[in-house]
Amino acid sequence: MSKFIIVLFLLSFNLSAQEKVMDNIPNKNITIEQLDEMFNSIAEQGQWDLSKPLLWGYFFTDNDPDKLELVMPKIQAMGYKVVGIFQAEKEDENEPDLFYLHIENPEIHNSESLDKRNDEFYIFAHQNGLDSYDGMDVGPIAQ
Secondary structure: OHHHHHHHHHHHHHHHHHHHHHHOOOOOOOOHHHHHHHHHHHHHHOOOOOOOOEEEEEEEEEOOHHHHHHHHHHHHHOOOEEEEEEEOOOOOOOOOOOEEEEEEEEEOOOHHHHHHHHHHHHHHHHHOOOOEEEEEEEEOOOO
């Protein structure tokens, strides 16, 4: 019985610690409601089987590509493949440069698991001094 209480306490402590960190993260733009809509749309279209792995791409941004390069080993240690660093096109030449780090991994997600993954990446970007975690895309795994 006491092991159960300790585990329950640790789980609630970890959840509240993550919630506290998330309260301090700016630019958390992706809501669970948006993820619900996205998954409903994918299911309605019927193109992809959501019960099987899909190729999920994730994007981090910064004005300094060196900062993105510095986190690449950490990302790879987490099991993600680095696709590359790309410079965003500018609408106005006076805008500062913006770079994207694109990573990917085959995964199975639903709204809740993807929301959790997004939170992990918002925290990762914040803890590593990146401008932002910018979101994700998804597609079939190439054969």
